[in-house]
Amino acid sequence: MTEHNVLPVDVADPGEAWDRGPRQGWPPHGADADPFDTVVRNVQRLAARVPAREAVTYVPDFPDEQPEATLTYGELDTRARQIAAWLAENCAPGDRAVLLYPNGTAFASAFFGCLYAGIVAVPAPLPLNSSGSQLRRLQRILDAAGASVVLIDAEHLPLVAESTEGTAVRCVATDAAPLGDAAAWRHRPVRRGDLAMLQFTSGSTTEPKGVMLSHENLAYTIDLIVRAFHLPPRMNTASWLPLYHDMGLIGGLLIALRKGGQAAMMSPTAFLRDPYRWLELAGRFSAGLSPAPNFAYDLCVRRIPAERALGLDLGSWLVAANGAEPVHAGTLAAFRERFAPAGFRADSMCPCYGMAEVGLFVTGNAPVEDAVVTLVHAEPLERGEFAPVAAPDEAAGAARRAAPGRSDDSAYRSLVSSGPDPFGYDARIVDPESRRELPDGRVGEIWLRGPSVALGYWGLDDETAAVFDGHTDDGEGPFLRTGDLAVRAGGQLYITGRLKELIIVRGRNIYPQDLEARLGALDPAFAAGNTVAFGVDCPDGEHVVILHELDAQKGESVPPADLAGIAIAGLTKYAGVAVANICFVAPGTIRHSTSGKKRRTHMRELFMTGALQPRYESLETAVRDGYRSTGHV
Known part of the structure; x- marks a missing residue:
């Protein structure tokens, strides 16, 4: 089958085409069409035709102390060629390279350097300290991927190099000085089935696994997003999502480069510290697409008062993609209302669904349609x-x-x-x-x-x-x-x-997110803390367990036993089945995946094995006998 572009105009400039046509059925382009067009070829065309156009910009956490970093398409291509030249000399095609970077331009250069060289890119979370859990996760990824090299920035090189000392894994900083000669790089033809990257799953229900994404997978995924959301030419993106996560990598970086636009990035820490900065970033760079999980939109509503929202300019935001976790109707309505005065349009809120096993995207509401x-x-x-x-x-x-x-x-x-x-x-x-x-x-x-x-x-x-x-x-x-x-x-x-994660009690399907959301409305002491719900097996059937992070200082006005009674009575009435097992834990106990999803299955295991250190437990006899050797804590 002949390789050609989804949009023929893209041969001239990938940023100049805008597919306004209808969505088609599966296969997405019919039997005679072929949307395969690699992200490598796309960036190289742009670098040749518009080398001075800005491609990637990183806005630091403290702009007054650190300068912004920007790569043009020409600079991105040059740095990718330099890294690819070094990789070609020191690795074999198909080797795996783990990418350990904070959000920024260095990641973009290393990612494309891997693709240019035929090396499999493995984005992974950067350990920010020597804590056991972060380094253990990195070691699991290194072992699972069989990586031969770690690409990293100079600032974080010493920590990771020390942890891999004595192994066959090489650690190399790519931002200190050019690794190789860009002129020495030689084009390597890419076949559709060639492995492009390993996207490790977020681990919300199991241990992370490396999803094998080919160049064809990436091309089709990006094409689906472009057409589903009717993305315009030269479209910019804005994102705080980590680049080792599929929504941050594809939705925040690769989509912008596919459209010939500019990807503006900030760190997740800066967003959590002040959600206003995310919306400010979207407005400043006239972002047409900015994706995030539901909790991020909810956090903006709770942390940005209406008066401060008036200082934003969100008129360019075409697609506020809301995915990666359950989308709440109340969040949609509250975000629209709070930020409409700043130019945010109601039809820009686009719930969507996807997963790592398809690259990122399955379906989503187009911005010309209100969310249903x-x-x-x-x-x-x-x-x-x-x-x-x-x-x-x-x-x-x-x-x-x-x-x-x-x-x-x-x-x-x-x-x-x-x-x-x-x-x-x-x-x-x-x-x-x-x-x-x-x-x-x-x-x-x-x-x-x-x-x-x-x-x-x-x-x-x-x-x-x-x-x-x-x-x-x-x-x-x-x-x-x-x-x-x-x-x-x-x-x-x-x-x-x-x-x-479905809880089945006497033949009824109970969805954990319903119980978690309801608990927060029962008492002010429950409003701020994280909650997870799950089921545990007992001889008489499945029983519901609620874990809630209770801040002792904020909740001390109501004794834990009384709060447990409020939760049990309220949730049992709400669900229509017994919800009689409550465990209060310290803030920060409930684990989340890299995309912010609650790791309900993991927390269930910790509860069942007694690995938690609860501040208070109230358990039914069947649960206590099955999973505890002593009574209430």
């Missing part, structure tokens, strides 16, 4: 049935205003669509037990196949077979089994939860 929020009856949903509320009566209206989850009387739940039926995939909703395809209106596991689906997990044949080789009961496949529960209805895809 549907109020459904909660009890049928727990049985796996999608039952919308027919008329906006008084109770339904109250539930629609409540967010997230159900209303006070537990009769309803607001579901936010993650976008229309995925147009870039053959997507099925499948009963995970029987492997039977389900009709619209029934909740099941999302199964996917298409050119964006990754090659599998690096070095994990059994896990690859279990996840990437799904076959329906009639033998059709292979499909990627996402592990996500969803329902199709009215041409929309609604994500309802994670299969491994």
Whole structure:
């Protein structure tokens, strides 16, 4: 099949084309079309035609003390060639290089240096100190990837070099001086099946695994995002997300370079310290796309008062992609209301859905469409049935205003669509037990196949077979089994939860995010802390357990035993099943993945093995006998 671009105008300049055409079905371009166009070829064309155009800018945490760093397309290409020349001399094609950088221009240069040289890039979290957990995670990634080299910046080189001393892994700083001669680099043809990178999963439900993404996977994923969101030419992005995460790498960096725009970046720490800086960054660089998980939009509403929001200019923000975790209807409404005076348009809030195993993206609402929020009856949903509320009566209206989850009387739940039926995939909703395809209106596991689906997990044949080789009961496949529960209805895809995190009590499906959200509304002492809900197996069935981070200083006005009583009574009434196991832990105890997802499965393991140090526990007899040798803490 002949290789050519998705958009023929891109041959002249990838930033000059804007696909306003309709979304097509799977395969995304029909039998005779081929969107394969590598990110390498795209950057090289831009470097040749517009070398002085700014490509990547990093805004430091303390602008008064540190200068901004900017790379033009020409400089990005030159630095990538320098790194690629060194890699070609010191590594073999297909070797893995772990990239350890804070957000910034050095990462971009190293990432493209790997792709230029035919080396597999492995973005990973940079250990910021010598703490055991950070270095252990790095060592697991180094071992799992079989890496031969670590590319890093000079500032952090000593720490990592010390930890790898005595191993076969070389640590090299790429920003101190040019590693190699850019003129010595020789073009290496890229084939569609060549491995481009290992994207380690966020580890929200299991240990991180290296997802194998080919150059073809990356090309198709980027193409889907461009067309799903109708992204314009020369579009800039703004992001605080870490570049070792797929949303930060693809949504924050590679999309901008694909459109011939500028990727503006800041650090996650700066965002958490002051969320205003993220929105200020988007406005200053006229970003058309800026992605983030739901919690980031919620944090902006809580931390940026209306008066301060007036100082922003968000009129250029076309796509506020909201994904990586459950999207809450209340967050959408509150963000729109708070930042509309700053120019933020209601249809710019775009809920979306994706995962590392497809590069990043499955589906998302286009900015020309308002996000779809549907109020459904909660009890049928727990049985796996999608039952919308027919008329906006008084109770339904109250539930629609409540967010997230159900209303006070537990009769309803607001579901936010993650976008229309995925147009870039053959997507099925499948009963995970029987492997039977389900009709619209029934909740099941999302199964996917298409050119964006990754090659599998690096070095994990059994896990690859279990996840990437799904076959329906009639033998059709292979499909990627996402592990996500969803329902199709009215041409929309609604994500309802994670299969491994679903709590089943007496045949009822309880979604942990509903309980977590509800707890925060029961008492001011619960409003600020993190919460996770999960189920544990006992001889008489599954029991619900709630872990909540309780700040002793803020909660000391109400004794823990009384707070436990409030939680048990309120959640039991809300859920309609017994929620009678409460564990209060110190702030910072609940673990999150690299993308901010709650690691419910991991916290469940810590609870079951007694690894937590709770400040207070109130447990049912069955749970206490099964998982504790002593009584209440």
